[in-house]
Amino acid sequence: MKQFFRFFKRLLGVLVLLVILTVAFFYFKYKWASNRNFALLEDRALILTQDGHSYRDLNKNGQLDPYEDKRADIEIRIEDLLGQMTLEEKAGLLFITMAGMNEDGYHNEIPIFSEPLTFFLESNSTQVVRKHMNHFNIFQSPSAEALATWNNNMQVMAECTRLGIPVTVASDPRHLNSNNPGANIVTPFFSHWVSPLGFAAIGDTLLMREFGELARREYRAVGIRLALSPMADLATEPRWGRINGTFGEDAQLSAKLTKAYILGFQGDSLNHESVACMTKHFAGGGPQKDGEDAHFPYGSEQVYPGNNFDYHLIPFTEGAFPAKTAQIMPYYGVPVGQTSEEVGFGYNKEIITGLLREKYGFDGVVCTDWGLVTENKIKPPAAYGVENLTEKQRVAKIFEAGCDMVGGESCPELLVALVKEGTLTTERLDQSVRRVLRDKFRLGLFDNPFVRMGDLWMVGHEDIQKQARIAQQRSLVLLKNETKTLPLRKPSKVYLSNFDKAAVAPFATVVNSPAEADFIIQKLYTPFDVREEYMLEKYFHQGRLYFTPEELEPILALAASKPTITVINLDRAAILTEIAAASQALIADFDSSDEVIAALIFGQFTPSGKLPIELPSSQKAVEDQLEDVPYDSQNPLYRFGHGLRYE
Template identity: 25%
Template sequence: MKRTFSFVWILALLGLGSCNHSAESKIDRRVETLLAEMTLDEKIGQLNLVDSGDLEELVRTGKSGALFNVVDPARVNRLQRIAVEESRLGIPLLFGRDVIHGFHTLFPIPLGQAATFDPQLVEQGARVAAVEASAAGVRWTFSPMLDIARDPRWGRIAEGYGEDPCLTAVMGAAMVRGYQGGDLRNPTSLAACIKHFAGYGAAEGGRDYNTTKIPARELRNFYLPPFEAAVRAGAATVMTSFNEIDGVPSTGNPELLHEILREEWQFDGMVVSDWNSLGEMVAHGFAADKRDAARKAILAGTEIDMMTFGYSGHLRELVESGEVPESVVDDAVRHVLRLKFRLGLFENPYVDEGLSARTSYAPEHLATAKRCALESAILLKNDGALPLSRVRNLLVTGPLADAAHDQNGTWSFDADPGHTVTPLTALRRVEGLHISYVPGLKYSRDRSSAEFAHVTAAARRADAVVVFLGEEAILSGEAHSLSDLHLAGAQSGLLAAARAGGKPVIAVVMAGRPLTIERDLANCDALLYLFHPGTTGGEAIADLLTGRAVPGGKTPVTFPRTAGQIPMYYNHNNTGRPAVGNEILLDEIPLRAGQTSPGCTSFYLDSGWEPLFPFGYGLSYTTFAYGAPRCDRETYGPEETIVVECTLSNTGRCAGTEVVQLYVQDLTGSIARPVKELKGFERVTLDAGESRTVTFRLPVEELAFHGFDLTRRVEPGRFRFWVAGDSASGTPAEFEVR
């Protein structure tokens, strides 16, 4: 059964908690009983999260209630046994790990998972990750990352779901459900940690850890909705972000942590700092020293200190001096203990030490990962070179052709590259296909052109050439921001050398972000783009190249033509002078032209105003035609639901899957509104020649936004809508809200 997805669909989900009301009442009684027995030092210990030092001594003396980056089941059990059997109160440990896009079996990085527009599949992937990680003793993951990212220079764009609040909300809620399962007490569950709360993706200049400038309305309308959706989906924990908002670091921000998270959203889970983010409040100039940072953080609502040692070093003194009421510490400890009870750690603290070997890389896990890799692939160009149906002699070249480690992408701590199938390996397994392999470059940053002549000569002998390009894993992710987004090293030169062979050239790019590839499009007949696809990425690529599978992925983020266009995102506000399409570009300006000769609209003289590829874009081996969109009537009340329909037809020669997207524009508001906003999407598979009516049910409530007075409401007026295959196409229609 097909299902359409939207933010309101997420908010309407049932079963938002991990336990029923009766079970929660029992847990609360157990928490209060245990809390009453705890000394102040034991309480503080529960708020200390570490991964280094004499862990056994810290646990034995009750100075740490949670550990992370311990993934050996035998060591997990040894430390857990100390906590349960040797500490005074026997409170079990909580073990955490960055399980970002899989544990052993790696799925595409989150940006690649977003390209599937398939939340059910993303949920299945998170379930696989939970099963594998929990088998190693991990019960808490610092994922999903729900930061809206409009700047591909920011390396951590790899870890999120792109630039759109609706897509990020749906995917984030899917990850929460997948990690946590139907019941946190199940030993295969992971407590999700939604991060980074909030606004981290707006780092100025795309430079990691940088300051942000987010107006209150923009924070509410764009950056917070995915977090609210994940809270509604039952997320067990929240992580504060490194950045400040309007001068206040998130780790010490009571407006974020108390007023919004606790009071507005009624979040009853646990809040953890990011790594040393308490200490970094000193560098921000918001706290005088670590003691002051600890005071501000605990009073703001940050409950667990990750690797700052601010609470363990100063919280007792702050309580004894009266600067921090012990009741504040008690509230924080309540949330920690409640999570441990919800996870069933008091009843089942230990892990089967042989389970990890039996679950890792299970055939069904690999099959799900491959399906995700297949659906994540985005066909950006195809002048008939794909699929390779008539090719018998294929030249494979490029630094990513046989780079298992790099194919896995960022945050792949626990994966064994020996299990990763590269494209070269997979293509060599294709029956009837003879593969010649000339690496061309040793790695993505390699600047040597020594093998280029060899590549050109080999290309002349082949029927076609596939050039595997992109980024090494280390070039994206945390602390890996870039100012130049061209293919690194001599990769563009390698592509040109392959083109000089005179045969069809297919470029396959595997990267952690959108790269500025406009200059490379002329040197290839087809281009397939994957955000680092993980363990089974090579198998998926081989199936896509040979036509055994059909691409259906869509861009979850705008692809700019040049880094100078950034930030560039589809759901921007209009200007008083928007570009209209007839602007004169740099090389067209006549000599001695008057001052206004290029026109007075919002665009760049050297790159125009349009992106290279818009949000939601992706081709197929077939073609799709959209009928005019329509809704069931012209006017709606605030409590009603808009029914939008559109006929989709497969007009090509093979079956294919299209991601049908619904966009809406509020034509007039109390504040300027975006030119388009994604409100729903559906994956639709059609046979050649088949047509189907696609229906979206859009509650009018989903048109609400935080307006001039910062109150969230639906404002009456005219709205324009599109049903299309990307954010830049489609025939508009209108409706009215009274």
């Protein structure tokens, strides 16, 4: 036995030594590569003065070039810079992907164990220095200080490249309470508003624009200048996993809120105070077959059994385009039966060039959704309809379709090869480069891409949070109020299930068992199927909308024990038939805090929200719906627009 333990200790020691040596090997490997990248950088751009005008000497030639002159016409600045760019620099400009950062805001040069996604990403310096990329989507939220510091560090690195082209920092929505790296990023230090569904429940365009203006301040303070939002898709298929990011299923309501959202972020025109919007997903990503999401191969088809394709264009034609959205993102799926070639939106020339460019006259940047081209560990490539093409051929087809940027990819070398071999002309490449540079110039990034740490006071400021709480209050929908159970006014004893005790304590006595209680408050969440075939898949709530018998049993048993107020957090349409029947009161929540919900329950304000989506009565009613048609389930439990008030 002693020999066994001696052997085990030696084996363990060897294993520990191997781990240490492996970590050390990769650390020095990453460090060596990083040092080589930084060695290629030039000095920082000097601030020079000519004829009394100060400018950043971005190409370090000691003289004022037109692209460095903020007084010059933007088109002149574009052409001057375009003429100085190499093919490799142009290609790098047309790719955007995720980028990591260290907790302190320093460049992410070595993968971080606490951020597994960084193991799948190239270092910041590889992307900027080697690949000439300068558009990045950030997915972390260490602190406001770290985000601002990282922006400034990246801008310094970009400034030290040959032409000093600044970085554009992009982000998915950050003001929701849910976290999905494929759709939105939880950011605790930002103000906490409601989901887009919540804004649709309110239906107030003035509030929507106010949100955009306040969110823009928080974005700009930390360096985010491109919002990968809003979602102008329509929630006509209730099983779809992206409904939480939409403004519901009514096209006119979505159009109004989409327009107000963009005006809030961009202003009446794109300028140095703006955050540019990349509105998505043209031509409407909602009608997914059986509700399966197009991030994954089983959701590759968008279908139109109700012949309702044009309905899904309304949020763009009456919302995004009138608001002058800077950029557009097509979705992944194949619009089945709508074009002569059955390929995904990002590859579809009839959609991008024929419909978006020619029919609707959109001349801004069109960027594909993330991950259409290459294999990766996070999700398979959404090369729907072009699976037989090589990666290089896929890039060619994306640009032939009329897109300007490739999202979620960092392979500009493929674009370089296409131009060198003559598959893609320099004229076509320059057309996209001009569009992308135009937004950088309009945003003022060439003149000053840095943020001031002194402006971080506004991030999550109480004045902004007050407005966010008002939105939370106004978004709550009272679905049922049997015998006027609500508001609870008399002193009472309350038992809580999945609800914050501190939120209720100011209004009632919280007890430890249903037997002691006068009322029960229980909080539920929309059910979904757990899927984990792909790394990203676990973040998407898809599939069933019904509660299983095993899930229903404790919910109904609790409701049967005492009068029950049920709160349901809706990120999609839940089937609540049995639960509604067992509850005295039912409240729909769109990411409001428990404190705000408790204030409603105890009569501190009157509910005013209206359902932005229909709540079906059964799974069969869901399955019988047409994916592209709004509010069409038979005998819905609660119809679109339903919402009670206190009498």
